Amino acid sequence: xxxxxxxxxxxxxxxxxxxxxxxxxxxxxxxxxxxxxxxxxxxxxxxxxxxxxxxxxxxxxxxxxxxxxxxxxxxxxxxxxxxxxxxxxxxxxxxxxxxxxxxxxxxxxxxxxxxxxxxxxxxxxxxxxxxxxxxxxxxxxxxxxxxxxxxxxxxxxxxxxxxxxxxxxxxxxxxxxxxxxxxxxxxxxxxxxxxxxxxxxxxxxxxxxxxxxxxxxxxxxxxxxxxxxxxxxxxxxxxxxxxxxxxxxxxxxxxxxxxxxxxxxxxxxxxxxxxxxxxxxxxxxxxxxxxxxxxxxxx
Amino acid sequence: xxxxxxxxxxxxxxxxxxxxxxxxxxxxxxxxxxxxxxxxxxxxxxxxxxxxxxxxxxxxxxxxxxxxxxxxxxxxxxxxxxxxxxxxxxxxxxxxxxxxxxxxxxxxxxxxxxxxxxxxxxxxxxxxxxxxxxxxxxxxxxxxxxxxxxxxxxxxxxxxxxxxxxxxxxxxxxxxxxxxxxxxxxxxxxxxxxxxxxxxxxxxxxxxxxxxxxxxxxxxxxxxxxxxxxxxxxxxxxxxxxxxxxxxxxxxxxxxxxxxxxxxxxxxxxxxxxxxxxxxxxxxxxxxxxxxxxxxxxxxxxx
Numbered sequence: 001x002x003x004x005x006x007x008x009x010x011x012x013x014x015x016x017x018x019x020x021x022x023x024x025x026x027x028x029x030x031x032x033x034x035x036x037x038x039x040x041x042x043x044x045x046x047x048x049x050x051x052x053x054x055x056x057x058x059x060x061x062x063x064x065x066x067x068x069x070x071x072x073x074x075x076x077x078x079x080x081x082x083x084x085x086x087x088x089x090x091x092x093x094x095x096x097x098x099x100x101x102x103x104x105x106x107x108x109x110x111x112x113x114x115x116x117x118x119x120x121x122x123x124x125x126x127x128x129x130x131x132x133x134x135x136x137x138x139x140x141x142x143x144x145x146x147x148x149x150x151x152x153x154x155x156x157x158x159x160x161x162x163x164x165x166x167x168x169x170x171x172x173x174x175x176x177x178x179x180x181x182x183x184x185x186x187x188x189x190x191x192x193x194x195x196x197x198x199x200x201x202x203x204x205x206x207x208x209x210x211x212x213x214x215x216x217x218x219x220x221x222x223x224x225x226x227x228x229x230x231x232x233x234x235x236x237x238x239x240x241x242x243x244x245x246x247x248x249x250x251x252x253x254x255x256x257x258x259x260x261x262x263x264x265x266x267x268x269x270x271x272x273x274x275x276x277x278x279x280x281x282x283x284x285x286x287x288x289x290x291x292x293x294x295x296x297x298x299x
Numbered sequence: 300x301x302x303x304x305x306x307x308x309x310x311x312x313x314x315x316x317x318x319x320x321x322x323x324x325x326x327x328x329x330x331x332x333x334x335x336x337x338x339x340x341x342x343x344x345x346x347x348x349x350x351x352x353x354x355x356x357x358x359x360x361x362x363x364x365x366x367x368x369x370x371x372x373x374x375x376x377x378x379x380x381x382x383x384x385x386x387x388x389x390x391x392x393x394x395x396x397x398x399x400x401x402x403x404x405x406x407x408x409x410x411x412x413x414x415x416x417x418x419x420x421x422x423x424x425x426x427x428x429x430x431x432x433x434x435x436x437x438x439x440x441x442x443x444x445x446x447x448x449x450x451x452x453x454x455x456x457x458x459x460x461x462x463x464x465x466x467x468x469x470x471x472x473x474x475x476x477x478x479x480x481x482x483x484x485x486x487x488x489x490x491x492x493x494x495x496x497x498x499x500x501x502x503x504x505x506x507x508x509x510x511x512x513x514x515x516x517x518x519x520x521x522x523x524x525x526x527x528x529x530x531x532x533x534x535x536x537x538x539x540x541x542x543x544x545x546x547x548x549x550x551x552x553x554x555x556x557x558x559x560x561x562x563x564x565x566x567x568x569x570x571x572x573x574x575x576x577x578x579x580x581x582x583x584x585x586x587x588x589x590x591x592x593x594x595x596x597x598x599x600x601x602x
Contacts, residue, residue, distance in 0.1 A: 018505050019504060022407075023402065023407065023409070025399070026399055026409075029475070033416060036431055036432060036435060037423065039431065039435055040431035055443075056439055110324040110327065114320065114324045114325075117317055123317075125317070129325070139587075140529030140532060140533070140580065140584060140587055141580055142529075142533060142553070142557065142579040142583055143557045143576020144335050144573075145557070145558070145572075146561050146569035146572040146576075147338040147339035147342055147573055149561070150569055151331075166331075171327075172332070201313070201316040226421075230427075232424075232426055236562065249424075249426055249427065250543070254543050266434070270426075270430055273427055274423055274424065274427050277422060277424070281418070281422045285415065285418075288418070288422075289415070289418060
């Protein structure tokens with residue numbers, strides 16, 4: 001083991017063979033991730049004739065025609081109330097915004113309300129709710145989708161945008177624990193000061209506590225927004241008449257229309273889904289990577 | 300009528316506030332978790348009567364059919380095999396990834412940049428990543444095989460002989476980053492004083508990793524492995540992204556089978572699918588607890 005220990009010094013840090021090996025493998029790994037994405041972006045900017053002979057080189061010429069082809073031609077046809085409707089990319093974008101923004105808002109709201117109540121009130125109901133959250137994270141329930149669809153149909157919520165929001169108004173999961181820990185970490189003095197100043201319970205929550213946790217809350221909402229933006233399987237199952245952009249990209253990948261069957265065109269569709277979310281990530285990277293790590297909350 | 304005291308009024312106000320916070324979320328939970336799962340249990344004992352247009356009691360017939368199908372249908376056999384392979388390899392990848400988490404945690408050369416890039420598979424849609432990977436392996440690799448080695452080659456995803464390997468590779472290739480980030484986050488919770496004490500004692504990086512870091516993150520690793528048991532029954536291995544509803548039987552997993560069936564099912568199929576879900580849940584729950592118990596008995600401890 002001593003042979004793997006200190007060999008030389010770089011930038012003030014000792015480097016060992018272990019770190020060198022790990023560095024090389026990690027470097028190859030991240031290059032493979034970035035290279036594949038770059039290949040996708042470059043291919044989406046090629047003409048089909050260029051792609052046929054030039055599989056990995058730079059686009060020659062570099063064109064945006066594939067994006068125009070998608071915008072003009074790609075649509076998902078659905079029968080709604082016995083009438084055939086053609087849903088184009090503009091409409092998909094509207095559905096995407098409704099599904100993702102609404103879904104992220106309602107799921108974060110449910111987590112906020114419930115975790116605040118459980119953290120602030122130490123009663124039997126709070127203990128039961130906390131127990132439920134932990135238990136449902138451990139208990140693997142398999143194959144409940146058919147039952148959920150049949151229940152949604154019975155309630156008149158199946159295949160509706162507001163039905164998807166109600167489905168998302170759910171406090172279960174990791175983010176409940178994150179918010180619960182955040183509320184628990186706030187010193188009691190804040191509540192006491194608000195009480196002395198005569199603030200009511202709602203006013204204390206909205207004017208004093210929320211500003212303290214807004215960063216964590218915003219990050220949770222952002223992560224949920226990204227998840228919902230990329231989610232195509234839930235809309236495919238529960239919102240068949242409201243194709244989101246991700247749903248559309250899935251349909252595009254199996255489309256039989258000649259103009260949409262070329263790989264550069266299909267990759268242009270993928271980029272239309274990818275680029276907005278990459279921009280969001282670059283803008284908010286410090287929040288996404290900083291406030292909440294995958295393993296929990298980081299102060 | 301008796302007048303309420305100030306204390307009673309405060310109690311009532313507090314209770315009203317509490318109910319206004321948790322009332323709707325708890326109602327949602329009752330309908331969409333308890334209601335859905337109860338409905339799933341009830342559906343498993345019913346069949347759809349086409350003539351009457353309603354569900355009727357069907358006894359244990361759905362369960363009999365599920366058990367018969369597990370023994371006879373080829374795709375369910377593949378689903379068992381592939382789901383177990385997926386779990387087995389994911390354990391190995393998780394153990395392997397802890398080394399790289401250690402590198403990120405120690406903030407070594409380009410550690411910050413690596414961490415940033417490792418986030419990409421979380422940000423980029425799995426569908427987009429799968430499609431780019433599929434087009435690349437089906438177009439570029441055969442193109443190079445032809446041009447460089449003059450060998451005709453089918454795409455890795457489109458060739459039934461290579462598609463299981465290619466899909467498994469893709470799943471672990473993209474999942475690796477999740478595991479590296481998860482364990483490095485867990486490692487960042489280790490107290491600096493513990494590490495400093497080790498350094499003052501002159502431990503090598505390898506000893507630091509095995510004797511300090513691994514015991515401290517063992518609980519995270521255990522949680523990952525226990526939660527992973529459920530993924531035996533739910534993980535789709537990105538099959539729907541690659542193949543839609545038409546994957547070859549040989550690559551099926553339980554997760555893919557159940558999602559595909561729910562996607563294609565009509566009302567008459569729901570009882571059979573609910574029975575399948577119940578049977579798998581009945582296996583998954585004790586298996587999760589068994590894994591938890593077993594992992595509690597083995598492995599290093601932080602103290």
